[in-house]
Amino acid sequence: FLYACVCVCVSAGISEMLSSVVEDVSLGVNRNIFGAEVLHELLSAPWLHALLKIYECLLQFERSTPTPLLPYASGLSHEVYVHRPSAEARELYSLLSSPHMQALLSSHDSVAQSDYGPVLPPLPDEMPDGEEAMRIVCLVKNNQPLGATIRRDEETGEIYIARVIHGGLADRSGLLHPGDLLVEVNGNPVVGMEPGQVIQILINSQGTILFKVIPDQVYMRALVDYSPLQDSSIPCPDAGMAFSRGDLLEVVDQSDGRWWQARKLPCAASCAGLIPSASMLKSKQREQWWCQPLEVHTCIRPSGFRQSFRLWRRTSVRRRRQSCTSCSPNSSALSTPYEEVALYQRPPQENHRLIIIIGATRVGVNELRKRLIKLNPSTFQGPVPHTTRPIRAGEQTGREYHFVTKELFEYMVCNHRFVDYGEQKGHLYGTSIDAIDEVLKRGRMCILDVEPHSIQPLRTRKLKPYVIFIKAPGPDRLRHTRRDARVLTNYSVNRAFTDDFVELEEASRLMEAKYKQLFDRTLVNDDLQHACMQLCSIIQEAQDEPQWIPVSWSRTEE
Numbered sequence: 001f002l003y004a005c006v007c008v009c010v011s012a013g014i015s016e017m018l019s020s021v022v023e024d025v026s027l028g029v030n031r032n033i034f035g036a037e038v039l040h041e042l043l044s045a046p047w048l049h050a051l052l053k054i055y056e057c058l059l060q061f062e063r064s065t066p067t068p069l070l071p072y073a074s075g076l077s078h079e080v081y082v083h084r085p086s087a088e089a090r091e092l093y094s095l096l097s098s099p100h101m102q103a104l105l106s107s108h109d110s111v112a113q114s115d116y117g118p119v120l121p122p123l124p125d126e127m128p129d130g131e132e133a134m135r136i137v138c139l140v141k142n143n144q145p146l147g148a149t150i151r152r153d154e155e156t157g158e159i160y161i162a163r164v165i166h167g168g169l170a171d172r173s174g175l176l177h178p179g180d181l182l183v184e185v186n187g188n189p190v191v192g193m194e195p196g197q198v199i200q201i202l203i204n205s206q207g208t209i210l211f212k213v214i215p216d217q218v219y220m221r222a223l224v225d226y227s228p229l230q231d232s233s234i235p236c237p238d239a240g241m242a243f244s245r246g247d248l249l250e251v252v253d254q255s256d257g258r259w260w261q262a263r264k265l266p267c268a269a270s271c272a273g274l275i276p277s278a279s280m281l282k283s284k285q286r287e288q289w290w291c292q293p294l295e296v297h298t299c300i301r302p303s304g305f306r307q308s309f310r311l312w313r314r315t316s317v318r319r320r321r322q323s324c325t326s327c328s329p330n331s332s333a334l335s336t337p338y339e340e341v342a343l344y345q346r347p348p349q350e351n352h353r354l355i356i357i358i359g360a361t362r363v364g365v366n367e368l369r370k371r372l373i374k375l376n377p378s379t380f381q382g383p384v385p386h387t388t389r390p391i392r393a394g395e396q397t398g399r400e401y402h403f404v405t406k407e408l409f410e411y412m413v414c415n416h417r418f419v420d421y422g423e424q425k426g427h428l429y430g431t432s433i434d435a436i437d438e439v440l441k442r443g444r445m446c447i448l449d450v451e452p453h454s455i456q457p458l459r460t461r462k463l464k465p466y467v468i469f470i471k472a473p474g475p476d477r478l479r480h481t482r483r484d485a486r487v488l489t490n491y492s493v494n495r496a497f498t499d500d501f502v503e504l505e506e507a508s509r510l511m512e513a514k515y516k517q518l519f520d521r522t523l524v525n526d527d528l529q530h531a532c533m534q535l536c537s538i539i540q541e542a543q544d545e546p547q548w549i550p551v552s553w554s555r556t557e558e
């Protein structure tokens, strides 16, 4: 009955209603109704009337949301007492100093500073090993559900956060994310448990729930350049982080659809910076594509004879397998500004990764490749090219070339069997995917020398190419190191290497600037002997040590 009375008061007319209820109850007291006296006493209690008055006041503010003028009102009460206070000031001071007023001002300050949330218990003193990778999340249990689902990896028995329900307790904490690995719940290791058992621990928990999780880390390779200082849309340029193509980024927060937080790897700065999300960058790229002047086509080399081991290579620009990928709006760089990557260690039983070496004309790609194969022919090998030219005395099909008819060659072109092909003196020459596979299947490392535009089609899960850019040193070093070098001209004339070394360095710089997002390593071809040794050790590292590769290459299906 008391509850009903209070409810009536609260909902209908507050303290006035209470007074009339008190009157009604007093009639019941006069008539000696059982329990009426106790009820009358309760309803007449001054605290109940005070409470309802407060409630009445609060109701007035239900719709308006008043903001505090000052968050520290209690401090003000002390300022009233000046050096020689007047009688009024002294009186006001003594009023404000009373315990009730002080309590009221302190409550005001707590509300004004929103300082009424639950205080979380301190983190445990003993942090586990690998604490950097581990996140400790403490949630205060209330009557709301946790708002997250879990899943068990059947192979490893590991428990992962599967979904975080928008607006739920876990979501609002901002500390649990899909893909996070759950290690412990309230001190109980959960690896190997059934999801039902983990849920039971959660149900049985009282007060706070302590999770230990290993966050799902996301790494991206930037395929575009970005500078926050030139971006008018960034909310805070000082918090932005510049990056350029090829940089490795650890994305630590993707909760905002427009602005992510990331660190550049290797992590020098511990503080993350703001970078545009993939969708944000895509829309920026689309805007820029339409308003930028047409870029000069730099992908076709100036025609000239390249002193390649296969004389046909790169001598003809009349027939190219495909056009430059960076010159169309549908290029991969335009559609994906970031490429998600993961560390990959080649299992010993798997084929070697394809090694691609590229560089500007005459930088020494072919020289290095030849020397590498000569150094260790049982380990390194080049794919045997196809040609339509007639076989010569001393040649053997499948050794120097695969000698094929023009019809078969063209059939292979139509079926996209060539990585690279061209024409020389009326004969066709090409490197096929099958020739690469053949080398890899024999357990050898396939060393391929192609044009940059041929890299993209080779970027497959099966081949997992590792791209080494051979860079030119400065013109002075080129002049010094190449003084005894000889090159072949278009007419197979052997002449001294007297090219413009400034031009060669410039071509190398342009190629690097344009394609650096595709390079795994850069090697400066200065001293030949030293460069060859370096190349050898880079290739060993690529095969035997963990390397960043696109995540799509590490998944089971392509």
Ligand SMILES: Nc1ncnc2c1ncn2[C@@H]1O[C@H](COP(=O)(O)OP(=O)(O)OP(=O)(O)O)[C@@H](O)[C@H]1O
Residues within 6 Å of the ligand: 305, 306, 307, 308, 309, 314, 359, 360, 361, 362, 363, 364, 365, 366, 367, 368, 481, 482, 483, 485, 486, 487, 497, 525, 526, 527, 528, 529, 531
């Ligand atoms: N580090 C070096 N020191 C001295 N000479 C070098 C060095 N690297 C390459 N050369 C010489 O430079 C000339 C051009 O090298 P190479 O044929 O390998 O160039 P390339 O990059 O394959 O060019 P192309 O595509 O035209 O064949 C060759 O005579 C080669 O021996």
